[in-house]
Amino acid sequence: MLKKSVTLVLLATAVAWAAPAALGQDAKTVLSNVSKAMGADNLKTLQYSGTATEFAFGQAVNPSSPWPGFAETSYARTINYETPAWRVDRVLAAIPPTRRGGGLPPVPTQSVVIGANTSWGQQVDLWMTPYGFLRAAANNNATATSKSMNGKKYTVLTFTAPNKAKFNGYIDEQNMLSRVETWIDTPMLGDTLVEATYNGYKDFGGVKFPTAILQKQGGYPTLDLTVTDVKPNAPANIQGNPAGAPQTPPATSQKLADGVYLILPAYAALAVDFKDYIVVVEGPQSEERANAIITEAKRVIPNKPIKYVVNTHGHFDHSGGLRTFVAEGATIITHQGNKAYFEKIFALPHALNPNHQATAKKKILIETMADKKVLTDGNHVIELHRLQSSNHNDGLIVAYLPKEKILVEADAFNPPAQADAPPPNPPTANNTNLVENIDRLKLDVETIIPIHYPADSRKVTIAELNRAVGKKD
Ligand SMILES: [Zn+2]
Structure with missing residues (x-):
């Protein structure tokens, strides 16, 4: 029983x-x-x-x-x-x-x-x-x-x-x-x-x-x-x-030098007028921001394709617009440590919010670099350097324009809202690391273009970075 x-x-x-x-x-x-x-x-x-x-x-x-x-x-x-x-x-x-x-x-x-x-x-x-x-x-x-x-x-x-x-x-x-x-x-x-x-x-x-x-x-x-x-x-x-839902502001630009344009607001990007094409530094955030940057770059440098988009590092806020540049036909330049990862994740499905690349299905073109790569058309020169010993990212790349003495950097120095804000005490590891790398590479920098550009759109100089780490000019 x-x-x-x-x-x-x-x-x-x-x-x-x-x-x-x-x-x-x-x-x-x-x-x-x-x-x-x-x-x-x-x-x-x-x-x-x-x-x-x-x-x-x-x-x-x-x-x-x-x-x-x-x-x-x-x-x-x-x-x-x-x-x-x-x-x-x-x-x-x-x-x-x-x-x-x-x-x-x-x-x-x-x-x-x-x-x-x-x-x-x-x-x-x-x-x-x-x-x-x-x-x-x-x-x-x-x-x-x-x-x-x-x-x-x-x-x-x-x-x-x-x-x-x-x-x-x-x-x-x-x-x-x-x-x-x-x-x-x-x-x-x-x-x-x-x-x-x-x-x-x-x-x-x-x-x-x-x-x-x-x-x-x-x-x-x-x-x-x-x-x-x-x-x-x-x-x-x-x-x-x-x-509310976050908004993407329209892009504006400033001419920094002959054929060199700063696209704002942040996340900032740089567009450089090479002989036969445009080089853009950074494809950040999202499809919306990438489209705003692409449109502005093509407005100030008309009738040329965007051949290269330089990716400062693989953090999603700095890479979220790259797929849109791929759909545009651009080749991504990034650190060699990102290539396999980007190829893997760019193939993931985007069914919930199909973007330009989901329909364009362009081949993903990636050129890599280790510690240094130089882009030039004989007139413009963009030196790309990897920052050594960064705690922020192993493949963190800065773009240096020697003729214009401009340095584009991401997250190594995010300037405060106001230029006269008291410097961090002690100085941050990332700021110090950037100064060490500028010294090591003997870069003659006058102007810094932080991708996280301050909202007042001021000119950020090397003096501002030096002050942040307590270094005399
Ligand atoms: Zn980052």
């Missing part, structure tokens, strides 16, 4: 798991069970806090390294699911001087109030949170299926996100949300996987919340959070104007 019951129970379990895949599980029932189990039914706001490391997406020191991190001694996220809005309050740990890679340290306080014009990129992070996902799944007619992963069984709730990508949440056998995944468009990686895993669920005043949160984008962590405290329905009166 006992034996028979056990068999029946096992059979019933098997049917419960086999049936949903065949019949399509009732997602409403699944959601209602999960919501009860996780204590989400009466949850309007939530605050969770702990210690974290946040990582800068697309800012690796080289193509085979993960995104570089910033450790935080305190990370507190407050979410108002009703408004909806969220705020993160952070306390950054000291940044070790040996840190390698790019990215800006996360700001102490960040508030996002979601409105009608808020881009999906700013909203997805809220939808990925455990209770954000449950709400989104309920509001977007999620469907349920069964799936086994790593020997465990899950019910997967799926709906289509506003950007037309699938949005999946994996419910484990304890009715806890253990994984969320979706895809967003990024200029460099195309349809980019964003995933969050939730482990170590504990009870916090009636709600179940994970104590280990790991979020990844493009295969590497972007947030690694250990949760120590959770406050359900904490006060969450989050102020701020609804976040």
